[in-house]
Amino acid sequence: MKKTTTISINRRAILAAAGAATAALAAPRLLRAQTKEVVVGGAASHKSFIEQIVAPAVEKKLGCKVVFEGSRSLVNLEKMQKNKDKQYLSVVMMDDPVMIPAVAEGLLEKLTPEKVPNIKFLKPGTIHMDGMWCNYLQPWLGIAYNPKVMPTAPTSWAEIYDPKYKGRIILPSLQNTEGLANLFMAAHLATGKPMAEAQKDIDAAFKKLVTIKPNLLTAYTQMPQAYNLLEQGEGFMISSAISQVALDRKASGAPVNIAVPKEGIFSMPSGVALVKGAPQPELGAGFVDVMISVEVQSALAAKTNSLPTNKDAAIPAGMPTNATIHTVDWAFVAANREAWVKRWDRDMAL
Structure with missing residues (x-):
């Protein structure tokens, strides 16, 4: 009969090995905890200007690390909804219409001059719902045109009906x-109503809009398709074109320019807000404050072919300086847009 061999294991060795393993697993977490981070949710398309302009300025001033999660406005809203009891985003950059349900659900923290001193220097109309969010840029909407087929720029929104x-x-x-x-x-x-009143007169809007149908080449949902048609000369104008896109195409050498009609231009919704119950609330407020500072605003506006929202920031060359900028009642839009889209699909079908 074989003798059973008993292997004696030193209890102290076991505990030491277990402790070492635990320490190894915990080390990255501890290291991360020692490095202050502010997590920002924004549009994927904003990654370049956040990483090149905003993040370096924030990190230098606040001594922290900016972690940018690029997705879409609605995705960021869903993240806040799902993590309401334990938020991990400190700042969200979302379209203004998406900010409205976020406010209604109590997901945002009010911006105040105490938390965000530079908010005092923002233009009128760029702080919303008594400070629940503000605009960090004003990309604007005008009429893009092909100068090869239209040597003279359009001067009025009415021209598209000619x-x-x-x-x-x-x-x-x-x-x-x-x-x-x-x-x-x-x-x-x-x-002929002022824009603040006209944007509420939707019946009049559709009655006028349907008269453009003989002039329509296409109505797009995918922007690259529209610019292909414009640059090829099949389309002469894109009415309500985004300054960033049109001027980027122009800079690349494409036959594209954008006009500022006499009736004025519209600003696109580019909002930034603090997440309620977020980690690192001081860093979140600091991020927003740096983002709307004169220095960062001047750099952002130049990078994105947009207007700054800080009234003291430099306006890039080629941007409209004296145009009327129409603001939109985004709460009215949010309440009615679904019905408008259905009416558009019905009335504007070619």
Whole structure:
């Protein structure tokens, strides 16, 4: 019969090994905890200017690490909803219409001059719902055109209705946020009401808008398709074009420019807000404060072909300086947009 061999294991050795393993697993977490981080949720397309301009300025001033999560406005809203009891985002950058349900659900923290001193220097109309969010940029909407087929720039939003442009006009669908400007301007052209009133007169807007159908080449939901048609000369104008996109195409050498009509331009929704119950609330407030500072605003505006929201920031060359900038009642839009899109699909079908 074989003798059973008993292996004696030193208890102290076991505990020492276990402790070492635990320490190894915990080390990255401890290291991360020692490095202050502020997590920011924004649009994936904003990654370049956040990493090149905003994050370095914030990290230098606050001594922290900026972690940027790029997705979409609605995705960031869902993240806040799902993590309401334990938020991990400190700052969100979202379209203004998406900020409204976030406010209604108690997901945002009010911006105040005590937390964000630079908010005092923002332009009128760029602070919303008594400080629940503010705009960090004003990309603007005008009329993009092909100067090869239109040597003279359009001077009025009314020009897109001129019969001489039959089959040459491109519009964004109302599914696209930039498409709303055409709806509101149609009401203004039809009624002569100030824009603040005209944008509420949706029946007048649609009655005017349907008269453009003979001039429509296409109504797009995918922007690259629209610019392909414009640059090839099939389309002459994109009414309600985003400054960032049109001027980027121009800079790349494409036959594209953007006009500032006499009736004014519209600002696109570019909001930033603090998440309620977020970690590192001081860093979140600091991020927003740096983002809307004169220095960062000047750099951002130049990088994105937009207007700054800090009134003391430099306006990039080629940007409109004396144009009327129409603001949009985003709460009204949020309450009615679904019905407008259905009416658009019905009334504007080609």
